[in-house]
Amino acid sequence: MSAAAIALRHVSRRYANGVQALADVSLQAAPGAFVSLLGPSGCGKSTVLRLLAGLDAPSSGQVQRPADGVGYVFQDPTLMPWASVEANVRLPLRLRHAPRAAADAAVREALQAVGLADFARALPRELSGGMRMRASIARAMVTRPSLLLLDEPFAALDEITRFRLNQELLGLWQRDAFTALFVTHSVYEAVFLSQRVVVMGARPGRVVREITVDAPYPRDAGFRATAAYARACAEVAAALEQATEGADAR
Structure with a gap:
């Protein structure tokens, strides 16, 4: 091995x-x-x-x-424009059918890690380019990939x-x-x-x-x-x- x-x-x-x-x-x-x-x-x-x-x-x-x-971060943030930052970051956990309480905690932790805790309810269009990329990184990391x-x-x-x-x-x-x-x-x-x-x-x-x-x-x-x-x-x-x-x- x-x-x-x-x-x-x-x-x-x-x-x-x-x-x-x-x-x-x-x-x-x-x-x-x-x-x-x-x-x-x-x-x-x-x-x-x-x-x-x-x-x-x-x-x-x-x-x-x-x-x-495995987490994947693309050159373009590829965020859902109609969804909040929190909802975008939560997406991988929704696809995995993660329990709500565990998902809530993981999303909060990921947003805190990238400095977006105060922007959880914001829409992507309300963020700067750097903030949108932070949201993309948080989404990739919310499942704690290896x-x-x-x-x-x-x-x-x-x-x-x-x-x-x-x-x-x-x-x-x-x-x-x-x-x-x-x-x-x-x-x-x-x-x-x-x-x-x-x-x-x-x-x-x-x-x-x-x-x-x-x-x-x-x-x-x-x-x-x-x-x-x-x-x-x-x-x-x-x-x-x-x-x-x-x-x-x-």
Whole structure:
């Protein structure tokens, strides 16, 4: 039995239209790890998340994922516009037919964790972009998943809000010890958040480099001013540039 929380072993994915999204991808993450996926657009990063979420199946190879307890945060908050923040966060528990009292407690805890306790009755249109993303994260975490998949969740936000949510996400990760797989196009975000950055090459997607970010947690704004952060960003940026050059040459 593997000690990994998640793993892809020699995974390929070819769609019915002939497009091969992934080719012989192998990667894994230990329980409680924070790993980021970085690579050119169209290299299969989101496909990896869908496979781990059980929303897609590989054409070949093996996917190891938790039997349950998977949360998914998309780039768009995908909140129900007619429902309150509380109702949006409660949705996964309703689908599981969770007992009312337990669901009430879980929703309150999730909203408190993301700083939205005072906005439980608000509608999504009444929230800022950052607050809507907090609501999306609360919805993904309300079931206390062992695996959290995040597909560029902060890409549309301004830098100040993005940095703040980066730090808040790390706080939740340290509190709950879930395994996190985070897709981003930002070198700086990947290095700030992660223990390990996996760089993928152009389609068909494959792992071309894995870089360890050997810096302690908790990490705050001061970490971004350190030489260690600058070195890690430079190393990841060089690997990404090589992967992108491969995309341009195709």
